[in-house]
Amino acid sequence: MSFPALQDYLARLRDAPVDTSLWLDREGKAYGRYLNATLTSVFQPIREIGAGRIVGMQGFMRSQSHSDDGLSVWKLLDTTATDEQSIELDRLCRLLHTVNFYRQPSLADADLYLSVHARLLAAVDSNHGMSFRRVLDLLGLPWTNVVLQLPTIREDQAWIAHYVADNYRRNGFRLAINVADARQGIEQLRQICPDVVKLDARELNDEGAALQLLEEAEAGNATVIFKRVESTAVRDKLHALQARTGWPVLAQGFLWDVPTAIPHIAETHSDAVRDDLPAAIAS
Template sequence: MSFPILQKYLARLSDGVASSIWLDQEGKAQGRFFNCTMTSAFQPIRQLDGNRVVAYEGLARSVSAQDQGLSLWKLLDHAASDDESIELDRLCRMLHAINFFRQAEAAAADLYLNVHDRLLSAVSSNHGHAFRRILDALELPLARVVLQLPAATPQQGWLLNYVSDNYRRNGFRFAVNVNSPRAALAVLDRLRPDVFKLDVRDLREEDGVSALLQRCAAAGVAVVFRRLETPPQLAALRELHAAAGGALLVQGYLLDAPHALLRQPAQRAA
């Protein structure tokens, strides 16, 4: 392991030091919220051209012996108050960071972490500061963490401005989920994100997608098409890539299911 402070922290957890996070017999970090025990699963983000894994998205899952735990976020978040939702989000980020960087396969990949919509307005002070302190304390690489902001309505534009500026000031890169290529173009210059994430089903707006890819290529902004689930969707992305050029990133169950263990590209190649 290349992170000695994290290794010492994991050793303390394995020794039974009292904490809201602990290790199971396989060394995976687990946490508890509302009497639900949770851990991390990671879904790869791949280059469309070459299929290389460049990042993983961390996802909260219930603990399962078969590594097929259920997604817990919506269930727990709906039951939580604003303060409890902040606590849940921070617990998930901590779990994902530990479970990601403890694995040797993480050496060449980034970690994408969700910022859920309730946190945009629930956090009253410096967004990202608390999580940065955790990463700094464990000496984990801030530059390899990408925070994913949720899609926002036009009325929430000022909120995205405020939150994204805070994350940037704290040294984080950030991605913005958008509902359409037009929505992405509308905020590209204003937010200056590092990444856009679009649902692959938005390929119906082919003109808008081509324009977005060209603008993002010129600005150095990555584009990830998520929810890739069918061969026709993959074929459409390949056609778009051939026509528009630029690097496309893809994520979805057609290529990879989320797993607790990171996989080498050759093991998970579609």
Template sequence: MSFPVLEDYLGRLRRSTGMPSSVWIDSEGRAQGRYFNCTLTSAFQPIRQLGTDRVAGFEAFARSYSEQGSGLAIWKLLDHVANDDESVELDRLCRMLHAINFYRQAGTDTADLFLSVHDRLLAAVSGNHGVAFRRILAGLGLPISHIVLQLPPITPNQGWLLNYVANNYQLNGFRIAINAAHAKEALHLLTQVHPAAVKIDAREISDLAAVRELLDAACARDIQVIFKRVESQAVLNSLQELSSETGRKILVQGYHLDSPAPTLHSHEEIQVGDAIN
């Protein structure tokens, strides 16, 4: 690890005794957090370049457990019972834990970390989106330029909100990724938001002409195209054919390639498209 401020912070957490904290270090060195009666920590899933052994980045996922040890889908729970302030608090706690658990590991100096923004935050946060998280990262000495904030899918009448939130995050130094339902929507959003990456569901590729146009447009703007939810060999084969046909760089992510894991080195370096068959 080459982040001395973070290393000092983790050392203080390990030595901390007395009053319980909302963040602590477990016996395996992972940062964990407390939210109501739940324990939270992080898992990471690689985003790989198709046809190579290159890992372009990692997406972070929250893992939560109750005091009884059972796993909880905490975001689904909060969809029904939490108010906006509680959602904002949880989202920021998760992002802080993800950043700590990612950058405490070796080999992350130049890697991108993809962090999801819960859809309730788009409207819940008043003022300048991203400023609070930017201050957390700056206080820990972590690189804002390698953080990619993933914005949730939006409805057509939420375009103004997406633009407002994306602009605020970008002004605070963050890169953003957008989620699109299909290639045509992605093409429309590219001109509106100017993201660093666009993610589309690999299982929903039907309009190949639009996908080819998206790959060309993204390449011209230096935007990453990530096909998420690669969950079968058939889907992977289709993407391999698309990459060969277009000659464009394609990034892939999904359970057919990797399951989210707490440590980055637990993901074997595979050559996606060759060694996974």
């Protein structure tokens, strides 16, 4: 799929000096500058287990490196940043991820998952979703394929979550929420009505709650994604859930994929773990 407006924008970036806020390297990878840090994007696939089909990619910010092993610098930068600077960083990350994602034709049909940092829940104004929608419109990119995901919400943040969720929905974005476990997923599925619920697969200790979450999500036309799948034992639990429900189960994790700048999207059987997976994780 071709995006002419994006290609025009990339052509202008190729001539941009490296001391500007956004530029491309020789391979066409986009970088951004925030304070004294050089940042770029990596992506981790979201797969349908058993089939290996890739349905989406989550973008992560990394510091510049010669490989894809740069540091995740949110924690370092966020401790010194003001609310205004955090919003600026968030917008830079979204632009970087969007450019680096859609410059790769092989990814154009997958959904792009972008995180909303916890500090932004209270800091964003009513036009935050509109600003990002305007950027996507200018670049001619399919905003309907972008999923904005909120961090885990505390009880005292519920009103903020509703406010931000409404903001993003009014601007046409789909919404994902991260939850601590399946029971919180059920509660927030009922309260916030997200399009996607993401939960830590390592906390999959209550099979009954997990089944109920999958059932209510199916009834509400929502999706459940199990993240941080890092062992075959957790993978086997997901297969058991899939066998019980008969529905596809979506997951992401180091068991299959490390985040990379240029993901390999060839559909492989998702039971095949990475060749370089440490024994302590693969067991």
